Amino acid sequence: MPTLRRDFESRDDLIAHYREQFPEAAAVSDWVSDTRGGRDAAEALLDNVDPVEYGRTRNHLSGAVTRLSPYLRHGVLGLAETRDAALAKVDDPSRAYKLVNELAWRDYYRRVLAEIGDAVWDDREPYKTGLDAEDYADDMPDDVTNAETGNDFVDGSVRELYETGYLHNQQRMKLAAYVVHWRRVRWQAGAAWFLSHLLDGDVASNNLSWQWVASTFSHQPYIFNQENLRQWMGGRFTGDSVGGGSPFRGEYDEIKARIFPRA
Amino acid sequence: MNENARDKAVIWVHDEMLSLSWLGYVRRAAERTEIVGAVFVFDDTWVADERLSLKRLVFMAECLEQMPGVEVRRGDVVQEVSAFAEAHGTTRIVSLASTSPRLRRQGEQLGVDWVCEPPFVELPARIDLKRFSRYWGKAKSRVFRTTEEIMEQA
Numbered sequence: 001m002p003t004l005r006r007d008f009e010s011r012d013d014l015i016a017h018y019r020e021q022f023p024e025a026a027a028v029s030d031w032v033s034d035t036r037g038g039r040d041a042a043e044a045l046l047d048n049v050d051p052v053e054y055g056r057t058r059n060h061l062s063g064a065v066t067r068l069s070p071y072l073r074h075g076v077l078g079l080a081e082t083r084d085a086a087l088a089k090v091d092d093p094s095r096a097y098k099l100v101n102e103l104a105w106r107d108y109y110r111r112v113l114a115e116i117g118d119a120v121w122d123d124r125e126p127y128k129t130g131l132d133a134e135d136y137a138d139d140m141p142d143d144v145t146n147a148e149t150g151n152d153f154v155d156g157s158v159r160e161l162y163e164t165g166y167l168h169n170q171q172r173m174k175l176a177a178y179v180v181h182w183r184r185v186r187w188q189a190g191a192a193w194f195l196s197h198l199l200d201g202d203v204a205s206n207n208l209s210w211q212w213v214a215s216t217f218s219h220q221p222y223i224f225n226q227e228n229l230r231q232w233m234g235g236r237f238t239g240d241s242v243g244g245g246s247p248f249r250g251e252y253d254e255i256k257a258r259i260f261p262r263a
Numbered sequence: 264m265n266e267n268a269r270d271k272a273v274i275w276v277h278d279e280m281l282s283l284s285w286l287g288y289v290r291r292a293a294e295r296t297e298i299v300g301a302v303f304v305f306d307d308t309w310v311a312d313e314r315l316s317l318k319r320l321v322f323m324a325e326c327l328e329q330m331p332g333v334e335v336r337r338g339d340v341v342q343e344v345s346a347f348a349e350a351h352g353t354t355r356i357v358s359l360a361s362t363s364p365r366l367r368r369q370g371e372q373l374g375v376d377w378v379c380e381p382p383f384v385e386l387p388a389r390i391d392l393k394r395f396s397r398y399w400g401k402a403k404s405r406v407f408r409t410t411e412e413i414m415e416q417a
Binding site: 011014017024030031032033035038073079087097112118199202 | 317324327363383
């Protein structure tokens with residue numbers, strides 16, 4: 001019977017119905033996010049958006065991020081509508097600059113997707129890492145997907161992805177960089193893994209952001225070091241691994257020499 | 264196709280329009296057409312291909328809960344939406360335009376009449392999208408306006 005119920009007595013009732021209908025999705029990951037779907041939740045978040053604080057603090061894990069992305073992805077909120085709401089909160093449009101700029105990234109990625117279609121899964125350009133696409137593994141390493149690398153940032157972020165379906169942008173970029181550059185895995189494997197778990201997963205923003213990190217859609221690879229990681233993580237993650245070492249320790253030149261030996 | 268079939272349409276609600284406001288928007292855009300139903304289909308192929316986890320399906324289901332009047336199905340999107348339209352005495356299907364290749368392919372197979380959402384920014388055709396900076400160079404002088412202002416200038 002292809003028609004699904006829509007008369008749920010409670011959230012638990014709804015979850016149980018979908019768990020029963022889609023056992024394969026529950027097998028991928030059985031977690032359910034605290035983030036609620038629906039227009040009411042989206043409007044409540046939109047009411048709380050502070051464009052000025054967003055511009056000032058958004059890179060910090062504890063910053064005034066909007067968490068609107070699942071709602072924008074699924075059209076619960078429109079891009080233009082969200083921009084209008086942001087502009088209405090400031091006396092001068094320039095005070096909403098960063099928020100509108102970030103919404104523009106989403107518009108940009110959608111426009112690129114309209115041009116390239118399914119080629120969003122292909123490298124837009126060669127890697128600028130001194131390595132060829134063939135040098136990268138096709139599959140995600142088990143220790144990463146099982147959150148068993150022993151690194152507090154990597155494992156903590158992976159668990160958060162599974163449990164909430166959301167990661168702060170700094171975590172996304174750094175986790176993607178770890179997968180592609182430190183573990184030398186093709187960005188496509190990482191992008192597909194994110195799509196499984198992110199509430200806001202879509203091939204436009206997700207794949208093209210992975211390509212940006214990988215350097216197949218940018219002039220250079222995105223990397224970071226432990227100092228940079230600690231700057232934005234607000235004490236939640238140190239970047240240390242069990243035993244006290246860290247793959248992210250060192251100056252940028254030292255890290256580049258380690259992970260891009262042929263560059 | 265008889266005239267009655269052309270005067271009626273159903274709305275295909277897809278995964279990029281999970282708000283009741285789009286139904287009103289599409290309804291207004293499809294003027295002189297009687298909207299006789301709306302349907303969302305959980306796409307079994309998409310769920311399998313992208314290995315979507317339970318939390319995403321729950322999130323979408325919660326969005327749909329706040330969209331009364333939308334029938335929720337699962338299966339093959341083209342087959343289910345066609346059957347829904349047929350059951351409502353029409354072959355005409357309207358929906359919100361998307362840049363997703365998956366949704367575009369399905370829309371093409373269904374012969375969907377697409378309705379475009381309000382523009383985030385109006386840009387010249389064929390702008391250079393090689394880098395965000397090139398897009399932003401064109402967009403930044405036009406995007407800090409409300410939709411109403413953009414529409415007035417269009």
